[in-house]
Amino acid sequence: MKVYGDLKPPERLLLGAGPSNIDPRVLKTLTLPIVEHLDPYFSEVMSETVELLRYAFKTGNKVTFPISGTGSAGMESAICNIVERGDEVVVCISGFFGERMSDMIQRCGGRSIEVRAPLGKAIEKEDVEEALANSNAKAIAIVHAETSTGVLQPLKEISRITHEYGALLIVDAVTSLGGCELNVDEWNIDICYSASQKCLGCPPGLAPITVSERAMSVIRNRRTRVQSWYFDLSTIEKYWIESNRIYHHTAPILLVYALREGLRLLYEEGLENRWMRHKENMQLLVEGIEEIGLTIFTDREHICPAITAINVPKNVNDESVRRTLREEYNITISGGLGELKGKIWRIGLMGVNSSRKNAILVAEALKNALKREKYYENNKKISLI
Amino acid sequence: MKVYGDLKPPERLLLGAGPSNIDPRVLKTLTLPIVEHLDPYFSEVMSETVELLRYAFKTGNKVTFPISGTGSAGMESAICNIVERGDEVVVCISGFFGERMSDMIQRCGGRSIEVRAPLGKAIEKEDVEEALANSNAKAIAIVHAETSTGVLQPLKEISRITHEYGALLIVDAVTSLGGCELNVDEWNIDICYSASQKCLGCPPGLAPITVSERAMSVIRNRRTRVQSWYFDLSTIEKYWIESNRIYHHTAPILLVYALREGLRLLYEEGLENRWMRHKENMQLLVEGIEEIGLTIFTDREHICPAITAINVPKNVNDESVRRTLREEYNITISGGLGELKGKIWRIGLMGVNSSRKNAILVAEALKNALKREKYYENNKKISLI
Missing domain, CATH: 3.40.640.10 (Type I PLP-dependent aspartate aminotransferase-like (Major domain))
Incomplete structure (x- = not known):
């Protein structure tokens, strides 16, 4: 008889397209x-x-x-x-x-x-x-x-x-x-x-x-x-x-x-305050993403405060980067769906997860994952540290 | 601005048609x-x-x-x-x-x-x-x-x-x-x-x-x-x-x-053991229900081990009895649906709730609620204590 063990899910920071982490x-x-x-x-x-x-x-x-x-x-x-x-x-x-x-x-x-x-x-x-x-x-x-x-x-x-x-x-x-x-x-x-x-x-x-x-x-x-x-x-x-x-x-x-x-x-937070918080943290994330040498997929005028789509650079393996984020940082981000599979990453800062801390953290973790892929070595022109 | 308080649901024993209580x-x-x-x-x-x-x-x-x-x-x-x-x-x-x-x-x-x-x-x-x-x-x-x-x-x-x-x-x-x-x-x-x-x-x-x-x-x-x-x-x-x-x-x-x-x-319990447990506790409940002078609505050959339907006696107010059970015993049982509204009660002994204790408890509580409705005084022929 097979034994089914206790559930022991990992503690992930869910910065993908959803679900988001749940407020305590x-x-x-x-x-x-x-x-x-x-x-x-x-x-x-x-x-x-x-x-x-x-x-x-x-x-x-x-x-x-x-x-x-x-x-x-x-x-x-x-x-x-x-x-x-x-x-x-x-x-x-x-x-x-x-x-x-x-x-x-x-x-x-x-x-x-x-x-x-x-x-x-x-x-x-x-x-x-x-x-x-x-x-x-x-x-x-x-x-x-x-x-x-x-x-x-x-x-x-x-x-x-x-x-x-x-x-x-x-x-x-x-x-x-x-x-x-x-x-x-x-x-x-x-x-x-x-x-x-x-x-x-x-x-x-x-x-x-x-x-x-x-x-x-x-x-x-x-x-x-x-x-x-x-x-x-x-x-x-x-x-x-x-x-x-x-x-x-x-x-x-x-x-x-x-x-x-x-x-x-x-x-309690107030709806308008919450909208503002999501917008500000998205802007911080966009800056962080561009600083590490990546580009935004979405038309700039229409970036959604809750989710940011980023181009997967050429010669970088989408899944390998997401695996590094997941296994080494316990951070989940999403890949592309349908015809965008492999072409974009999607980072969600939603609800309790929309914070300055998470905006900075996910950009930094992404940079480290890209380093492991030798992204910066292979792209000398990217003026990154 | 309206203040919304903390949720403070009452601790009910859910012996109705479902949902049932959840195992800890x-x-x-x-x-x-x-x-x-x-x-x-x-x-x-x-x-x-x-x-x-x-x-x-x-x-x-x-x-x-x-x-x-x-x-x-x-x-x-x-x-x-x-x-x-x-x-x-x-x-x-x-x-x-x-x-x-x-x-x-x-x-x-x-x-x-x-x-x-x-x-x-x-x-x-x-x-x-x-x-x-x-x-x-x-x-x-x-x-x-x-x-x-x-x-x-x-x-x-x-x-x-x-x-x-x-x-x-x-x-x-x-x-x-x-x-x-x-x-x-x-x-x-x-x-x-x-x-x-x-x-x-x-x-x-x-x-x-x-x-x-x-x-x-x-x-x-x-x-x-x-x-x-x-x-x-x-x-x-x-x-x-x-x-x-x-x-x-x-x-x-x-x-x-x-x-x-x-x-x-x-x-872990074993499917067949669980079926048996539900059946035995239903039988105990049926005995208890009959002992307190009530009758089973369902054809006896076909009583479901998970839910027992009981006739609401004439001159007894369905809702008033269920309210007593809820407010004084914190026990929920169900009334009838559709054309059976007001005519039957439904007691569920399901999952963790299917126990000897609950079978006895609900029959006893129901007897006390019926006493309050003067059911036994008005029905002298019911040979109940």
Whole structure:
């Protein structure tokens, strides 16, 4: 009989695309007594979590709660509630997660009208306008912080155009919520979803979502039922939002405790302070990266405060460098996804991990890993110490 | 500015339909260091979790892993991977969760051929055979332990008939896995899913699933793509099962740590011992319930070892009794769902909670709560002390 040992995970500093490390105060909530999903005590926890989520999203939307799944579950909820067979949706693609949205739209029987930008660049509003003018789009779907390229997409103008054409705006804020400026109401975003394990600094497993009254009315007036039972917002709403909670599914109680605590930390710090902290530490990281002779992959105007994409230099082995970081420094950074595999590194400074200390540490560790690869010896022209 | 206080959940003994209390050893794993979802260490944890899940399901199925969602996410995965538009599926309904399966089948564009049994009774195999004979069913969907009525459904004969007609057998084992006899391979079950928070004694948030090679080949030969991206088993498989894991989504790392530990406890106890423990404690509970003058709702032949449904006596207020149990004894039991609301109580003895002590304690507490309702005074004929 095989013996299974105790879990002894290494103590990693998680500076990749996520998950991020968890604040100790959040971790502590995971060992609190579990109550039932319909317990009056849990009901209070749910209400407070909803209030705090509204604060984080900067919204007054009634329909605001965490979906019981990971970030991609948030994406699927947003899309499958809006898209019916035959619907046209403009989807903006400049990376891995835009492609994923397009895939989901098609699985819902929708027609995906793709607007593309080169990897590392933001989507141009003119291209969006053209797509809206030449289609009968019910919605436009766009990624705010494209985790695969480190682009932070400006949304205000795109939102204005979207609503001029009477479409709904669906925004992926998986990597931006709680770390980058995001104003759901002011920017007129109709559906916005995120994930618990990035700038909110909670364990992975929940996907906060918020839905405008306009979008809810589109959902309530669908010709057909939402194809997914699990992600049907109109029924989850009856469990999460109504005061007389109607059983829908068993919420992941401990993850909700953790989310409330992560949001409470955010609330105590102040949302705008937190945005500023992420921005400043990203800037420090970018300086550090350039000082060690590396270049930023992302268009400079659009570097996301939560994640920085860096070009892997020619003749340097992506995996070998990441292995050195992991095995000698216990630091995790991410490689590229899809066609960017082997071409970029992605460093995330998210939530509790967005600190001056980590910005300096990761650049220094990367320099040492590059030395081991003989990067500087082979590139004499790089004017590094 | 509103102040949000520390979480201070009450210490409840969770003897309802789930979630159950979490074993202290499982709880401890939740505070271990989090690593990335693609970390080599986590990769080992995943492989061991898969092995232990195969042990719990009694299966050699390659495709065996936890879906990143709650039990209903397991249900939706099972259904949406098999059912395509126009497919016929026989669905057995004798409670709330059978209805839910039927709902999901219809949302996938399938035609649901319903076989019903009265609430509290098992489905008759003759009725299943008739439905199979009169349809072109691709699959049959049935709940093993119907959480809403406490019925444990015999499956062997139904499985035999299902395969005679060349259909696939989909089984909901949300409440049975790890607490009631279940032999996925021996009983020829094609898809079986469960949940982490019941007899496995882990936090809610994961839905273990196992899929036979026969079912996978049906899935791989679909005419159309699976309508859900999040639940598409063929792509999740590449992340969970292949040795070269391809990123699909960010697994809920801490919940996976917990699941592995919960399964390790089960493995150390021995699956058959655990089944026996659940059965013995259920029998003790049934005796206790009858001793205090109450009657069992479920057909006696089919009482589920993990959950016992009891009739709420006439003139007794369901909610008031449950409130007394909660507020004075810190014990949670469940009421009825749907049309059984107010008519039954459901007591779960699951995982670490299935003990002689709890069986005795809950019956005694229930007696005291009934005394407060003047149940015995008003029912002199009940020959209770």
